[in-house]
Amino acid sequence: MGLCFGFSSPATVALLGCALGLNSAWVGAVFQNVGIFSFGGNAESVLDAVYLVSIAALIVTLLLIGFLEHRAGRLLARPPVLWGSAALTALSTALMPLGALEPPEGPLIMAATGVLSGIASGVFLMYFGMALSRVSLREAVGAVAIGQMASPLLLVTAVALGAAPGLAISAALPAGAATLLWFAIKRIRAASSISVIGLDDQRPPVDADERHQVARLVFRISLCVGLVGFAHELMRTLYIQMDIATAGAHAYALAQALVGAAAVIGAVLVGVAMMSVKTLSMPRLCYWGITFFLMVGILLGPAPLLWGPLGSVTPYAVNQAAHSCFSLFMWIMSAALCQRFSSTRVRTFALIRAGWAIGPLIGLLLGRFALMAAGLAAPAVYGCMLVAVFAAFFAMGAVFNERVLMETMDVLPLERRERFQDRCRFVIERYGLSEREGEIMIMFAKGRNLAYIQEELFISKSTVSTHRQHIYKKLGIHSQQELLDLVQAADPYGK
8 A cells, every 4th residue: 555654753754854864965965066076186077977977877777676666676675785785885985086096097986986876876765765655745745854954954064074074974974874764664664564665565556547647747747857957957067167166165065054044944844835735725835936946046047147246156055945945845746656656656766766867967968068168158158047947947837837736736645635545455455355356346436337347448248247246245235335435434544
């Protein structure tokens, strides 16, 4: 079932949130500043090369997990895989500065550390996503909000300490994230008596409409986060080149502190709003507020060119904070889909996260290409700005617009709303219906008639009628109305 397991543990929420915060801080500390690479004279080129290889390896890893979900699930179910991914991430982080060595050692180290860090971080994300899919939506929102608030604050500490201490802290972050996540998984498993990572409960959706719905929503969310990530990374690349990089680590730390303050406020507002949803007006308000915040962050891009005294620190901080709030909102949407469509949670999460990584990769490549071709000339910056604005507008206006938001909200596993599929599966398991009987029972519980079921399942009307008789006999009922009452009264969460 996997939507809501009837437990509420602040400790579990805190463990999950801090694990996400540590992992996100690792990404920023390693790939969003040149601090740990300052041991060599070509720090920026080494950082770019390692980041490109790492994000490419991350995308390939997530796509493979998504398309080989059952094999990947069996692999992830082995505890050493989590610890191995943490160890590989720490090792690759510690070795990354050696990429500044002369060829052939330097390029080989850059390639190896990029591949190892990409694969390992992809595995960690899958563990985190599967853990989120096993808690209630309220707990998932709380965990992600904690992670979004903790990440920039941890990053400030790592950046402000300098090269050597920053490298040591960055290498230690993955181990801390894995440890916290492992304890969270143990608590979830103990409280719910379920396998957090395994695929024992996974069944293909029996309803064709449900299959189409989950595929459509996964595609929409993946494309949306990809486009917004593209716009964000394109603008971040330009900001870094304007004056963040030349201003030094302290200016970057200041920018991250501003990001942290704004992200804390945004995470609290979005988190509280999404945890207290009673009407659709609240999600709409969050959606339009985040969309407006994203546009402001992007439109502030050319401000340092138009007014030099402003500098890039403030626009950079606004852009980062806006993307942080957007990420929180999309984390919630992703967790909701994994909870609601638990039978495809591995593929759902892997494909969404792959789209989340593809966008920034393209944004970085385009930003670097524009800078190499034209430098910081105003036409190049304005051109990139227009591309970023169009991508963000298209993402929020066409791909994940208000209509798609409402469709997503319709399947959110809100605690105030018992899930129809959960009740049906509870009845199927309790009364021992066969797979075919369960499929037909769900259709009858939806109010479908014999003719509809016959056409949908390509079986004769007499076969449907026979199955109905067997279902009614096993359930001890005599009519479709009694079936509806039975499903409505089912309590899969033991409340």
